Amino acid sequence: MSSGTSRALLLDRFGSLPRPVERPVPEPQPGRTLVRMRAAQVAHLDLNVVDGKFGILPDLPAVPGTTGCGIVLASDIHPEGSLVRLGGKGLGMRRDGCWAEHALVPDAAVQAVPQDTDPALACSYFSPAGTAWAAVHVVADVQPGERVLVTGAAGAVGSLTVQVAARAGAEVIGVVGRPGKLDHVPAAAKPLLAADLSAESVGGPVDVLIDTVGGPVLRDALPLIRPRGRAALVGYTAGREFAVDLADFLLADVSLLPVNLMTRGGEVAADAERLLGELRTGELTLPIERYGLDGLEEAVDRLRTGEAIGKVVLELG
Ligand SMILES: NC(=O)c1ccc[n+]([C@@H]2O[C@H](COP(=O)([O-])OP(=O)(O)OC[C@H]3O[C@@H](n4cnc5c(N)ncnc54)[C@H](OP(=O)(O)O)[C@@H]3O)[C@@H](O)[C@H]2O)c1
Incomplete structure (x- = not known):
């Protein structure tokens, strides 16, 4: 059983920004992995969803965020305490996503990443x-x-x-x-x-x-x-x-x-993993701008105006 409350960003209306809410930590479920989020990407795809201008949209209210990274708290198949990347399986589109301190996601939306990876890089490199x-x-x-x-x-x-x-x-x-x-x-x-x-x-x-x-x-x-x-x-x-x-x-x-x-994700997954290795060692570079959960508005503004340099990420604790 989980206990306590958890902060999340909840979208009530397409075209507005999600608002911070306190809600109970989700209860673990079979087939789902409960993750304490560390970082979540703010990507153009997320803004298209928030604006209601994408081909796949959630029923509202919903938590946006198509990609994230965190620590496994409970899972049938993923080791507890391991650092994982979240993405795919409709996260942040058909179902609640990663802009939250806790996420309960399908096991198949969880991929292991090297344990000492910077969570902001882990959620945004792919x-x-x-x-x-x-x-x-x-x-x-x-x-x-x-x-x-x-x-x-x-x-x-x-x-x-x-x-x-x-x-x-x-x-x-x-x-x-x-x-x-x-x-x-x-x-x-x-x-x-x-x-x-x-x-x-x-x-x-x-x-x-x-x-x-x-x-x-x-x-x-x-x-x-x-x-x-x-x-x-x-x-x-x-x-x-x-x-x-x-x-x-x-x-x-x-x-x-x-x-x-x-459509190409599976085809290039191994190559993206290899590039992650080189991003971790600094042989390749990917700039990242970091914001707290309270910094969503500024993060979105930087991305929307094209001012942002590289990836925009929410750090979640
Ligand atoms: N097809 C796919 O599968 C796929 C996968 C990933 C990303 N994407 C798309 O690829 C694009 C780039 O993604 P990214 O992560 O590289 O984004 P990014 O880091 O924000 O880069 C986008 C660039 O677009 C330029 N830009 C021009 N007008 C802009 C405006 N009005 N608002 C924002 N940016 C503007 C900016 O460069 P300048 O200031 O130099 O013009 C900005 O650096 C996005 O549209 C994203 O949705 C597509």
Whole structure:
């Protein structure tokens, strides 16, 4: 039996922010793992759910948070006291998620992580690492010597994509939207401001675009790809829609390729685990901004405005 109360962030209405509530610590159940949360990611996907603008939405009220990390308190299959990562199985979408001090989740939504991993890294690495690997190696199939343009290159997915593409032997150009982010593009790329994007500034046609931003940045970057080149489309922070002129599209002869970590997750899981090892040792870098449970509003604001550098995480005790 669990006892005591636990704080959680509860969403009452799509389009508002969840509010802090005190509720009883959930009772353990067969098939479920009870976790004392240590950290939970605030991701664009979470904001889409909070805004009611995603294809899978919870019945309200609900606790958002699609990914988290914590210590197992009770479970049929996961060792008590072990550090685990939570994600998948509808967490934060179809069922209560990770923005809480305690979470009771399906056993299958729990994955072990190395015990001395920083919980903020443990809850946030999988999406950028898995997506970067999927974009570079699975979807765009970047080859040594190719020229790769990465947008949102100081963002979480973008900065890891730069590093993974450079390791694949590519020459990488990292595009950012504001001057203050130029210094945050990983050293493996040549940094460039989106406003300066042109055939000249990127040094001629690129073989591959990996776009994490969407909207006008995607529109401006697409013409820079060589015929028969590839554009791997990852995100839409700057705009969900873009128009295709069919005549221009056919003339350009560039493949538009969706990257979907939900369908590719299993395929890239082992690679993401390997990248976690290198993030832990510092061979790869992923910046993380950290906030307390009371700091949700600021965390959301940083993410929504594009000011955030890298991952945004709530630390939960
Ligand atoms: N397809 C998938 O499976 C998959 C998986 C993971 C993530 N994603 C998506 O990929 C995108 C990037 O994710 P992330 O974790 O790397 O996010 P992030 O760290 O916040 O990076 C997104 C970048 O978008 C740019 N941006 C431009 N306009 C913006 C605006 N109005 N608001 C916020 N950002 C803006 C910002 O870069 P500049 O300031 O340099 O423009 C920002 O660094 C998101 O849309 C996310 O949902 C997709």
